[in-house]
Amino acid sequence: MSEPSKSRTTKLSPLDPLHRERGAKFASFAGFELPMSFDGTISEHLATRSQAGLFDVSHMGIIDLVPKSGCPLSTVIECLESITPASIGDLGAGGLRYALLTNDQGGIVDDLIVSRYQDHLRLVLNASRVEPDIRVLEAAVGSHAQVNHREDLAQLALQGPKAVDVLSGLAPMVANLSFMNFGEFSIDGIDCSVSRSGYTGEDGFELVAPSINIVRLAEKLLSDNTVAPCGLGARDSLRLEAGLCLYGHEIDETITPIEARLAWTIPRRRREHPTFAGAELIMAQLSNGVQRTRVGISSLTRRPIRDGAILRTEQGLEIGVVTSGGFGPSCDAPVAMGYAERSFSQPETSLAAEVRGKEVPCRIHSLPFIPHNYIRN
Amino acid sequence: MNTPEELQYSSDHEWVRIDNSLVRIGITDFAQDALGDVVYVELPELGLVVSANSAFAEIESTKSVSDVFAPVSGEVVEINDVLEDRPELVNEDPYGEGWVCAIKVSEESELDGLMDAKSYEAFVLEGSKED
Numbered sequence: 001m002s003e004p005s006k007s008r009t010t011k012l013s014p015l016d017p018l019h020r021e022r023g024a025k026f027a028s029f030a031g032f033e034l035p036m037s038f039d040g041t042i043s044e045h046l047a048t049r050s051q052a053g054l055f056d057v058s059h060m061g062i063i064d065l066v067p068k069s070g071c072p073l074s075t076v077i078e079c080l081e082s083i084t085p086a087s088i089g090d091l092g093a094g095g096l097r098y099a100l101l102t103n104d105q106g107g108i109v110d111d112l113i114v115s116r117y118q119d120h121l122r123l124v125l126n127a128s129r130v131e132p133d134i135r136v137l138e139a140a141v142g143s144h145a146q147v148n149h150r151e152d153l154a155q156l157a158l159q160g161p162k163a164v165d166v167l168s169g170l171a172p173m174v175a176n177l178s179f180m181n182f183g184e185f186s187i188d189g190i191d192c193s194v195s196r197s198g199y200t201g202e203d204g205f206e207l208v209a210p211s212i213n214i215v216r217l218a219e220k221l222l223s224d225n226t227v228a229p230c231g232l233g234a235r236d237s238l239r240l241e242a243g244l245c246l247y248g249h250e251i252d253e254t255i256t257p258i259e260a261r262l263a264w265t266i267p268r269r270r271r272e273h274p275t276f277a278g279a280e281l282i283m284a285q286l287s288n289g290v291q292r293t294r295v296g297i298s299s300l301t302r303r304p305i306r307d308g309a310i311l312r313t314e315q316g317l318e319i320g321v322v323t324s325g326g327f328g329p330s331c332d333a334p335v336a337m338g339y340a341e342r343s344f345s346q347p348e349t350s351l352a353a354e355v356r357g358k359e360v361p362c363r364i365h366s367l368p369f370i371p372h373n374y375i376r377n
Numbered sequence: 378m379n380t381p382e383e384l385q386y387s388s389d390h391e392w393v394r395i396d397n398s399l400v401r402i403g404i405t406d407f408a409q410d411a412l413g414d415v416v417y418v419e420l421p422e423l424g425l426v427v428s429a430n431s432a433f434a435e436i437e438s439t440k441s442v443s444d445v446f447a448p449v450s451g452e453v454v455e456i457n458d459v460l461e462d463r464p465e466l467v468n469e470d471p472y473g474e475g476w477v478c479a480i481k482v483s484e485e486s487e488l489d490g491l492m493d494a495k496s497y498e499a500f501v502l503e504g505s506k507e508d
Contacts, residue, residue, distance in 0.1 A: 025413070027440070040468075041439040042414045233413070233439050302461065303417050304437060327416035327439055334416075356435075356442070 013058040014154045014211040015218055022229055030127035032059040034232055041233030045329040048200055048238055049370075052160035053230035054221050061130035062150040062208065063137065065121040071144045073119060079141040080121065083109070085257060085266040085276040091116040096180045096195050100257050100265055101136060106278030106285070107253040108260065109136055111245060113197065115182055120145075122193075124155070124206075126247045154214035158221055159204030159238070161373065166224045167194070167205055174205065178377040188220045199235065201242025201372045240335055241328045243296060243367030249307060249323040250294055250337055258285040259339070261294045261367075292339045296365035297322060297353065299334035303360050309353040311340055311362075319344045322353060328369055335369050336362075378501065379406040381472055385488065386497035387448040389430075392472060393491055400488075401455075402448055403476040404436060404467065407501050412438040415467040418460040421478055425453040429487050434477055436467060445477060449487045455479035 011032045013019070019026075024035035035056065037044060047053055067076050077088045086099035095116050101109035110133050112125035125133050130149065137147045158167060168175040171185040174194050182195035190213045198204040209217050221227055236246070245251045251260050256278070263286060270276065274283050299305050304326050311320035325336030336353075344351065349364040380386075385393040390408035394401040409415065419435035427433045432444035433453070456478045460466060467475040482488065492500060 036440060037413060040414050042416075237439065302464070303419070306442075327414075 011059070013056050014214050015056045015058060018215050018218055019056065019229075024229075024231060027232060029232055030059055032127060034059060035229075037231040037233045038229045041231065041237065042327075042329045044228055044230040044234035045237050047228035048160045048202060048230060048234060049330050050161070052158060052162040052166055052204075052224075052227045053200075053234065054218065054227050055157040055159065055230050055235055056218070057157050057206070058154040058211070058214065059127040060155055061123075061125045061127055061133065062153050062155065063123045063125065063130075063133065064148040064150055065123065065137070065141055065145040066148060067120065067145050073121070076121065076141055076145040079144055080114075080137075081270070082275060083136055083140045083277050085270050085274070085279070085282060086114070087267045087270055088114055088116070088121070090269070093118050094181055094183060096182055096197055098180075098265060100251075100262060101133065102257065102276055102278040102282065103136075103253055104277050105253075106256040106281035108247075108251045108255055108257060109133065109253060111247060111251060111262075113195075115193070115195065124208075129247060152211055153208050154211040156207045156209075156214065156218055156221070157198050157200075157204065158207065158227070159198045159200040160202050162226045163202075163204040164375070166221065166227055169224070170220065176377060177205075179203075179374040187217060190217050192217070196375065199242075199244055200238035201244070201368060201370055202238075203373050203375045236324075237326055237328060240324055240326060240337065241330055241368065241370040242372060243337065243369065245294075245337075246324055255339075256282055256285060256290070258282060259290045259292055259294065289342065291342060292320065293342055293345045294367075295320070295338060295340045295345050296367040296369060297325070297336040297338055297351070297362050298331075298365040298369075299336070299353070300361040300363065302334065303355060303358075304334040305336045305353040305355055305360055305362060309336075309338075309355050309360075311338060311344075312352050312354065312359075313344065314350055314352065319351070330370050335365075337367070340364065378410075378498065379472070380494045380498050382494045384472065385448075385491035385493065386500075387446070387491055388500065389446040389448070391445065391448045393448050393488075395488060398482050398485065399454065399479055400449060400451075400482055401476050401479045402445075403471055404445065405497070406471050408443075409468050409471045409475070412436060412441070412443060414439045415464045418464045418467065418477070420456045420458065420460065421453045423453055423456055427451065427453065427480065429484070436464075436477075447480065448491060449480060449482050449484065451480040451483045453478050454481045
């Protein structure tokens with residue numbers, strides 16, 4: 001029951017004083033001490049699906065790739081495309097793209113969001129992956145661009161169907177943004193990059209602002225009583241129901257984009273000229289298929305099936321493993337994701353998950369569990 | 378923290394309501410708050426014979442799974458099967474509708490090892506100082 005003792009290297013969000021004032025319960029995540037919950041994970045989750053939730057995502061890494069003098073941005077983009085199968089070259093200014101960094105074995109180094117500014121690129125990536133990402137970015141683009149880790153910036157996510165009403169009350173033009181686009185806005189006098197994006201499956205926005213202004217920005221957003229402060233617990237159950245991957249769970253350096261069912265991040269142009277790291281294996285898997293694939297799993301009982309549970313056929317043959325799992329408040333049932341051998345990956349396939357020595361009957365479920373509600377203007 | 382005077386408490390954060398040789402047990406308000414939203418309760422089987430301090434039930438919250446330890450030795454004679462469909466009662470009413478089970482005590486002397494409300498509150502306070 002006791003909390004693990006704080007390590008001396010634990011980092012705090014610039015919003016930490018606000019979280020404490022609001023009575024958050026904390027957890028350690030990727031070297032940060034962050035709020036696990038405020039009012040309770042389930043109520044925060046449901047508030048986000050029905051109204052709006054505010055999440056502190058300041059732990060996420062923000063890296064700007066700024067062309068060195070005399071170097072065109074197109075060269076930087078070309079270099080970046082050597083370590084991602086995503087298409088960055090056709091991304092217009094003001095556009096966002098979900099991209100995977102790959103290694104030479106076709107494994108996933110990280111998943112991230114690339115924002116295309118007029119004169120540079122911004123990458124928002126996983127807190128736990130900042131160091132390996134900087135290494136591969138320096139190697140791939142370092143001779144053409146500065147790789148700037150922007151620790152002076154902080155980030156909030158305002159998610160849910162009412163997020164647009166709340167934010168457009170402060171900056172009316174944000175309502176015109178389409179899903180996966182961003183712009184620069186002044187919110188209560190604070191300069192922010194606002195993107196229509198998120199990690200919940202709902203409509204919503206992500207706001208990047210100077211750390212020194214982030215408490216004021218959060219307080220402004222929370223002063224609207226439709227906005228609930230939310231912790232990492234709700235963030236995890238929301239993304240799980242939305243079928244979104246979490247690095248270190250569904251994806252890592254040993255899992256390929258094809259196995260992770262993220263082949264949609266590789267457009268035709270990149271398939272026709274596969275110049276990215278790991279292309280040999282990834283292209284072969286695109287042609288020939290994969291042995292194992294990411295699946296959704298629903299429990300036939302109320303007992304949650306969690307990370308690490310072995311998946312077996314009804315005859316007891318081991319065919320996969322659970323990578324994330326928990327209670328899905330909007331499903332009012334346990335939900336999980338994991339990997340299963342291809343022949344057992346069809347929806348409705350009956351399986352059993354081994355949870356602490358007990359067999360829990362379960363089924364492969366199509367992803368997402370809850371349909372996405374993105375707004376494409 | 379709500380700590381009813383009439384109950385006894387274990388160092389594993391269970392409460393015990395003594396009614397002759399029968400004890401009704403659940404988890405304390407402090408425990409339910411620390412666990413967070415309860416989403417599943419694995420109840421013991423009726424008739425199970427348990428020894429004091431052994432794990433005999435599980436309470437699972439959105440963030441973790443915790444064992445429930447038998448505060449005394451005996452036989453499980455009642456279970457609160459309402460929790461199968463409404464595990465949230467453990468959060469909403471930990472000392473009432475959120476009770477877990479009743480045990481017929483086999484070693485009454487073990488009851489002497491439990492804490493009263495005042496000692497339990499002091500015990501919790503001491504624990505939180507160590508963090």
